[in-house]
Amino acid sequence: MTSISISEIEIALLLEAIYQKCGYDFRQYSEAHIKRRLSSRLAISGLKTVSEMQFQVLHNEQFAYTLLHDLSITVTEMFRDPEFYKSLRQNVIPILKTYPFIKIWHAGCSSGEEAYSMAILLREEGLYERSMIYATDFNQKILDKAKAGVFQNDLIKDYTNNYQMSGGLESFSDYYTSNYNMFIMDQSLKKNIVWANHNMVTDSVFAEVHVIFCRNVLIYFKKNLQENIHLLFYESLINGGVLCLGSKEGLYFTDLKYKYDELDKKQKIFKKKY
Ligand SMILES: C[S@@+](CC[C@H](N)C(=O)[O-])C[C@H]1O[C@@H](n2cnc3c(N)ncnc32)[C@H](O)[C@@H]1O
Numbered sequence: 001m002t003s004i005s006i007s008e009i010e011i012a013l014l015l016e017a018i019y020q021k022c023g024y025d026f027r028q029y030s031e032a033h034i035k036r037r038l039s040s041r042l043a044i045s046g047l048k049t050v051s052e053m054q055f056q057v058l059h060n061e062q063f064a065y066t067l068l069h070d071l072s073i074t075v076t077e078m079f080r081d082p083e084f085y086k087s088l089r090q091n092v093i094p095i096l097k098t099y100p101f102i103k104i105w106h107a108g109c110s111s112g113e114e115a116y117s118m119a120i121l122l123r124e125e126g127l128y129e130r131s132m133i134y135a136t137d138f139n140q141k142i143l144d145k146a147k148a149g150v151f152q153n154d155l156i157k158d159y160t161n162n163y164q165m166s167g168g169l170e171s172f173s174d175y176y177t178s179n180y181n182m183f184i185m186d187q188s189l190k191k192n193i194v195w196a197n198h199n200m201v202t203d204s205v206f207a208e209v210h211v212i213f214c215r216n217v218l219i220y221f222k223k224n225l226q227e228n229i230h231l232l233f234y235e236s237l238i239n240g241g242v243l244c245l246g247s248k249e250g251l252y253f254t255d256l257k258y259k260y261d262e263l264d265k266k267q268k269i270f271k272k273k274y
Contacts, residue, residue, distance in 0.1 A: 010050035017054045025201045028225035037070045072139045076110040078159035079117045085166035087267040093125050102131040103209040108217035109135035112146025119189040124169045136198035147195045149185035215246035243270045
């Protein structure tokens, strides 16, 4: 007799069903995250057990789609963690200025605020014209929102505040136009952004890039999956390339820590050694 509980068996079977049916692999995501999201969907859907959810995933496409959306947390902000962007200006921009062409990968870009923030920063530093930003996510719905670049007006105050605290050189209002209750990002910011569907767990190396952002994504993964993704990032970065993680993330538990220098310990910015 094993000590694994029935609900753990049900969750493992559900994640296997999602993988086999939809091709999305959540089997190595953190248990706490998966349990939280499934409990909330159980409560909303009126289903009684995770096994009932498994039946729905296999026989109800709309339900499977909703559950996929539940499992990918998409919370994000423009200039999220302003201190991080301040550090980018101080520690990373001088490195990027030495390159004739710059390729940047935002892995898990959600609705695009992070990529637009970077586009603004690059423009202010005179680097946008020689940059290409690859913004990827595995959630197509959120990627479509990112591509549209239309956000709710009630976010502007917080975003303007973040921009100012991050060391923004202009006025945030230079970068959007307001329309009823929405604001629309300046079209010229999109010129060098490529939006693409990419799954870090199941897809391979994305491109050879100078900078990778992967913030507030790896926290949802178990350690061994994080290790695989770190390897993917290491292989995708050029020598001397920069890896930017979120404040709750790190790479000290992987052997790859020896292969990076720390550019900013607090902001989790690392430079791949030559
Ligand atoms: C919390 S958001 C973070 C957005 C942004 N990086 C930030 O820090 O503001 C996490 C994003 O990662 C995406 N994501 C989760 N697992 C992924 C995977 N295996 N491949 C690609 N994107 C993934 C989710 O769809 C979601 O949009």
